[in-house]
Amino acid sequence: MLLSVILQLALKGSSYNGLLQRHNIHSENVEHVVESLRNEGIDVRVVKRRDYDEETVRWADAIISAGGDGTMLLAASKVLDKSKPVIGVNTDPERSEGHLCLPVRYTHSFPEALHKLYRGEFRWQWRQRIRLFLEGTGINLTPVDLHEQQLSLEQHSKAHSAGGHQEQTSATISGPHLLPIRALNEVFIGESLSSRASYYEISVDDGPWEKQKSSGLNVCTGTGSKAW
Numbered sequence: 001m002l003l004s005v006i007l008q009l010a011l012k013g014s015s016y017n018g019l020l021q022r023h024n025i026h027s028e029n030v031e032h033v034v035e036s037l038r039n040e041g042i043d044v045r046v047v048k049r050r051d052y053d054e055e056t057v058r059w060a061d062a063i064i065s066a067g068g069d070g071t072m073l074l075a076a077s078k079v080l081d082k083s084k085p086v087i088g089v090n091t092d093p094e095r096s097e098g099h100l101c102l103p104v105r106y107t108h109s110f111p112e113a114l115h116k117l118y119r120g121e122f123r124w125q126w127r128q129r130i131r132l133f134l135e136g137t138g139i140n141l142t143p144v145d146l147h148e149q150q151l152s153l154e155q156h157s158k159a160h161s162a163g164g165h166q167e168q169t170s171a172t173i174s175g176p177h178l179l180p181i182r183a184l185n186e187v188f189i190g191e192s193l194s195s196r197a198s199y200y201e202i203s204v205d206d207g208p209w210e211k212q213k214s215s216g217l218n219v220c221t222g223t224g225s226k227a228w
Contacts, residue, residue, distance in 0.1 A: 190216025
């Protein structure tokens, strides 16, 4: 079984040993951060990406993301309280830039970062985020996290067929519905099947509505525009 996985990775241009090495580096740095926090008497709850939910965010006084910029963006998206700090630690500084994370020297010396935090030797960086409201018919009130999910053409067709039926039978939502996320980087609006063009009307700052056809619409914050 393992040999089959290695061969499949090799055919895709990936190295099993290389991936395992990066995983071990990440795991060691995560363990270093967790141990540093617990040595200071701080309660720590370690959650995987798929288990990171609203209950975890409510429990925590601060959120520490361990990964790269992508992990930091995911961690920040579910923090609705602007007074709750989100701190990023780049756990693989040799392969990841980590522009949104702490300086890379703190990856291996996290206690130093904690001591500076205790002494107030730091400056918070406030970043704007985007709130999303949905209004109309056929809206799924329970958001679906598509992270690391990919629909096949058949699945996409079935979803659209079901969505079309739902749109005909569901009632119109009264008033805008606020999604339980905040976009730190950007918001992309488009088709679930990326090869399909988007047709939409857009109005900016209560201006006239204009019809558009494109691959989708990307709305950036100041943080996200720098990434582009």
